[in-house]
Amino acid sequence: MTLLRCLPYVRKQMTRHRVRSLLTIAGVAIAMFLFTSVQAMNRGVAQATRTTAEDTTLVVYRADRFCPATSELPQDYLRRIEQVDGVAAAIPMMVVVTNCRTSLDVVTFRGVPKDGFISARLSEIEVVAGSTEDWQRRTDAALVGETLAERRGLRPGMTFDAAGITAYVAGVFRSDDPQDQNVAYTALPFVQMAGRDRLGIVTQFNVKVTDPAMLDPVANRIDELFVHASEPTATFSEKAFIGRLADDIIELVGFARWLGLGCLVAVLALVANSIVLGVQSRVVEHAVLQTLGYSGWLVAALIVVEGTLLALVGGVVGAGVALAVAHFGSFALSVEGTTIPIAADAKLLATGLLICGAIGVVAGLVPALQASRRQIAACFRSA
Amino acid sequence: MAMIECRELTREYHKADQVIRPLDGLNLDVPRGDFLALMGPSGSGKTTLLNLIAGIDSPTRGSLTVEGSDLAQMSRNGLAAWRSTHVGYVFQLYNLVPVLTAYENVELPMLLQKISRRQRHERVSLALERAGIADRADHYPRQLSGGQEQRVAIARAIVTDPPILVADEPTGDLDKASAHTAMTLLQQLNQDLGKTIIMVTHDPQTTEYAKHTLHLDKGQLVEAGVEREEVPA
Numbered sequence: 001m002t003l004l005r006c007l008p009y010v011r012k013q014m015t016r017h018r019v020r021s022l023l024t025i026a027g028v029a030i031a032m033f034l035f036t037s038v039q040a041m042n043r044g045v046a047q048a049t050r051t052t053a054e055d056t057t058l059v060v061y062r063a064d065r066f067c068p069a070t071s072e073l074p075q076d077y078l079r080r081i082e083q084v085d086g087v088a089a090a091i092p093m094m095v096v097v098t099n100c101r102t103s104l105d106v107v108t109f110r111g112v113p114k115d116g117f118i119s120a121r122l123s124e125i126e127v128v129a130g131s132t133e134d135w136q137r138r139t140d141a142a143l144v145g146e147t148l149a150e151r152r153g154l155r156p157g158m159t160f161d162a163a164g165i166t167a168y169v170a171g172v173f174r175s176d177d178p179q180d181q182n183v184a185y186t187a188l189p190f191v192q193m194a195g196r197d198r199l200g201i202v203t204q205f206n207v208k209v210t211d212p213a214m215l216d217p218v219a220n221r222i223d224e225l226f227v228h229a230s231e232p233t234a235t236f237s238e239k240a241f242i243g244r245l246a247d248d249i250i251e252l253v254g255f256a257r258w259l260g261l262g263c264l265v266a267v268l269a270l271v272a273n274s275i276v277l278g279v280q281s282r283v284v285e286h287a288v289l290q291t292l293g294y295s296g297w298l299v300a301a302l303i304v305v306e307g308t309l310l311a312l313v314g315g316v317v318g319a320g321v322a323l324a325v326a327h328f329g330s331f332a333l334s335v336e337g338t339t340i341p342i343a344a345d346a347k348l349l350a351t352g353l354l355i356c357g358a359i360g361v362v363a364g365l366v367p368a369l370q371a372s373r374r375q376i377a378a379c380f381r382s383a
Numbered sequence: 384m385a386m387i388e389c390r391e392l393t394r395e396y397h398k399a400d401q402v403i404r405p406l407d408g409l410n411l412d413v414p415r416g417d418f419l420a421l422m423g424p425s426g427s428g429k430t431t432l433l434n435l436i437a438g439i440d441s442p443t444r445g446s447l448t449v450e451g452s453d454l455a456q457m458s459r460n461g462l463a464a465w466r467s468t469h470v471g472y473v474f475q476l477y478n479l480v481p482v483l484t485a486y487e488n489v490e491l492p493m494l495l496q497k498i499s500r501r502q503r504h505e506r507v508s509l510a511l512e513r514a515g516i517a518d519r520a521d522h523y524p525r526q527l528s529g530g531q532e533q534r535v536a537i538a539r540a541i542v543t544d545p546p547i548l549v550a551d552e553p554t555g556d557l558d559k560a561s562a563h564t565a566m567t568l569l570q571q572l573n574q575d576l577g578k579t580i581i582m583v584t585h586d587p588q589t590t591e592y593a594k595h596t597l598h599l600d601k602g603q604l605v606e607a608g609v610e611r612e613e614v615p616a
């Protein structure tokens with residue numbers, strides 16, 4: 001195909017108008033970095049808060065409390081919760097965080113009964129370093145989520161300090177649940193005794209129901225049980241619970257969507273500007289090509305290809321760097337002990353490139369059609 | 384039958400309610416193998432005629448037949464395909480693509496042809512050699528003198544081996560020595576390869592390389608001598 005044979009010509013136009021190409025690519029890359037980052041956060045929010053048909057986890061929290069530091073419930077609620085119809089398992093949990101506010105680098109300890117955790121959760125996580133035997137043996141042992149471990153450089157055998165707790169890393173695990181990826185699981189009494197004596201007190205209960213349809217009935221039943229107690233409960237599906245604690249950040253990320261859209265408009269403007277200027281400065285050149293026998297369509301196609309390539313290269317760089325930063329930085333937005341993951345993956349990169357390609361085509365279309373329809377002879381006169 | 388036949392060839396432009404007619408019912412026959420020099424005062428329609436013959440402009444009225452094809456009836460795409468094999472255009476200001484080397488400039492018309500890379504290389508090298516500029520193949524236009532640029536442009540015009548060459552004041556921007564080299568080259572192309580050449584010029588000396596000279600005034604051919612009263616620009 002003629003267009004394929006002419007691709008080296010497009011490449012030379014790009015590489016030999018180096019400053020113009022680099023500036024355009026740099027602009028596109030910056031905009032696509034922002035867009036990809038915003039998208040990654042948006043998708044993280046969706047993953048963390050959008051209820052799916054398979055969800056079976058409830059969180060029992062102290063009513064009217066919005067922070068793990070103030071949510072206190074008696075640990076012996078456990079027996080009554082376990083007896084509710086539709087409850088498959090319940091884990092009492094004390095949550096201690098280094099920072100209650102929104103931050104990218106929070107260490108969250110979740111104190112849990114080791115036996116209960118092993119029986120209820122072990123099948124859902126994959127230990128990638130160290131061992132659970134080691135974790136069960138030592139009182140100060142922690143099983144650390146992969147994201148947290150990578151961010152803090154934690155490996156089995158190390159000890160680390162956070163939130164007044166000194167813990168020993170027994171293992172690192174991977175989990176599909178973003179709430180696991182960013183926490184350290186330790187023994188419940190170990191966390192309860194950290195700093196001050198709070199034995200018998202927990203922050204929350206994580207309850208597995210037997211069937212996704214049971215989420216609401218079980219939640220209501222639990223709250224009814226303790227409605228007259230001095231420490232009443234408020235029970236939510238896990239996703240709704242995160243949405244409730246992290247509502248500021250969710251609103252912010254939702255607003256950032258407009259920022260992302262703005263980035264795309266910026267990419268369009270940048271590429272269109274570059275192409276329009278390029279076409280204007282090459283009126284005679286395009287007329288020469290047509291004089292040599294290039295059809296108007298071919299000239300138009302070459303212009304569109306050039307715009308698309310500029311956008312794509314910028315997109316690869318920008319989205320690529322965003323993904324790399326998200327991946328190697330192992331960031332996760334933590335709010336009140338809950339985690340909003342930054343969901344940057346290959347699919348996001350593919351989406352970004354698709355959008356870039358489309359923008360490149362759109363940006364090149366109008367100048368390309370104009371160039372292809374000009375009166376050839378008139379182009380030489382105006383020069 | 385002449386290679387190029389113009390009958391009542393007219394080109395009009397409309398500006399507001401004014402009609403500009405750079406070509407006005409022109410009749411012209413150019414036989415195969417001719418080397419025709421066109422002279423005439425500025426604005427007499429020389430470039431307009433050349434553009435019509437080269438198929439980058441279309442007549443308003445009249446007919447223009449080149450090698451049996453009626454250019455006035457061809458579509459824009461049809462004309463583009465026709466140009467790529469039938470005509471080479473040499474401009475006064477060379478019009479080389481600045482970001483491409485001499486070799487790459489000459490290669491441009493060959494990219495349209497379905498031939499192997501090796502064949503393409505052979506054709507480009509041959510054209511550069513014919514134009515006597517092969518030693519500058521890797522140079523960019525800005526690294527070449529005007530005379531060298533024009534020789535690259537001539538190589539680009541002949542690389543597809545078209546039967547017709549048109550040249551619009553090819554020596555207009557060249558010094559005497561470079562003009563002589565370029566004109567000798569065109570003469571060789573006419574004599575050795577049988578190219579039919581139509582050249583516009585303001586310089587009476589360059590007409591000596593041509594076989595015939597015709598004079599154009601106000602869009603029509605005139606007898607030689609009429610334009611002698613004109614002062615060349």
Ligand SMILES: Nc1ncnc2c1ncn2[C@@H]1O[C@H](COP(=O)(O)OP(=O)(O)OP(=O)(O)O)[C@@H](O)[C@H]1O
Pocket residue numbers: 378381396398403404405423424425426427428429430431432
């Ligand atoms: N696109 C156009 N619109 C309006 N007028 C035009 C256009 N193209 C050419 N003309 C007019 O046609 C006339 C002939 O132009 P042309 O370029 O053919 O003259 P020329 O003989 O080549 O002159 P020169 O020796 O100066 O190059 C001029 O008066 C010019 O202004």
Ligand SMILES: [Mg+2]
Pocket residue numbers: 429430431551
């Ligand atoms: Mg002219």
